[in-house]
Amino acid sequence: MKLDNVDVKILEILQRDGRASFRDIAKKVGITTPTVSSKVAMYEQMGILKGFGAVLDTDALGEISILLSVKSKPSDVPKVADMLKEFEEVREVYLIGGSWVHAKATLTDSTHLNEFISALTKIQEILDYDYKAIVGTIKEESRAVLSEGINAVLTCFYCRKPMHDKPVKIKLDGKDHFLCCPTCVKEYKKKYEKLKKGI
Ligand SMILES: [Zn+2]
Incomplete structure (x- = not known):
C-alpha cells in the first residue's frame, strides 16, 4: 500500500503524540473523524502502527x-x-x-x-x-521517517510473508484483512471463524 499525503499527516501526528484524539487529527488533516478512525484501524491491522506506548525516561528513573x-x-x-x-x-x-x-x-x-x-x-x-x-542519550526517536509515496510492505495475515504484489483484501466484521493468495484467504477465513467461535 502506498502512503499518501493524508496517511503521512495522520501517522506523523500520532508518532508525535499517541494521545491525539481522532477529532483533533481530523481537524488538522481536514478529513472526518470516522475516516481517521477507520484509517488508524487499518494501520494497526497492516502492522504499520504497532501501539501507543507511553515514553518513560529511564534516566529519570535512575536506571x-x-x-x-x-x-x-x-x-x-x-x-x-x-x-x-x-x-x-x-x-x-x-x-x-x-x-x-x-x-x-x-x-x-x-x-x-x-x-x-x-x-x-x-x-x-x-x-x-x-x-x-550508556552515559548520555543525545537523541532517541522512533525510527519511522515518514514521507508521501512510501510503500508499506504488508505481510500476509495468514502466512506472514511480505506481499510485494497487490494483496487480496477481504472484509470480515467490517474490517479489512490482507492476504497474499486465494489459499491463504481460504485458510485465514477458517482460522478466523474458529477463533470467533472460541470467544
Ligand atoms: Zn499468505
Whole structure:
C-alpha cells in the first residue's frame, strides 16, 4: 500500500503524540473523524502502527541502559537473538549479519546488571560478549521517517510473508484483512471463524 499525503499527516501526528484524539487529527488533516478512525484501524491491522506506548525516561528513573553485543556461531544467531528477546531487560535486538547480535538493555541498578550479565554467560551459544553503559542519550526517536509515496510492505495475515504484489483484501466484521493468495484467504477465513467461535 502506498502512503499518501493524508496517511503521512495522520501517522506523523500520532508518532508525535499517541494521545491525539481522532477529532483533533481530523481537524488538522481536514478529513472526518470516522475516516481517521477507520484509517488508524487499518494501520494497526497492516502492522504499520504497532501501539501507543507511553515514553518513560529511564534516566529519570535512575536506571542503567547498556549497549550489548553478543557473538555466536553465525548459524546460532537466530537462536541467540530469540533468547535475548525473551529477557524483559532487553528492549531492542538488532541483527546486522555475521556472528554478532546487538541489543539495548535496561537494568534497574548495578546488582541487576551483574545478574543479567551472569545469566547471559550461562547461554552456551554465546561465545563472546561486550557491553557499554550508556552515559548520555543525545537523541532517541522512533525510527519511522515518514514521507508521501512510501510503500508499506504488508505481510500476509495468514502466512506472514511480505506481499510485494497487490494483496487480496477481504472484509470480515467490517474490517479489512490482507492476504497474499486465494489459499491463504481460504485458510485465514477458517482460522478466523474458529477463533470467533472460541470467544
Ligand atoms: Zn499468505
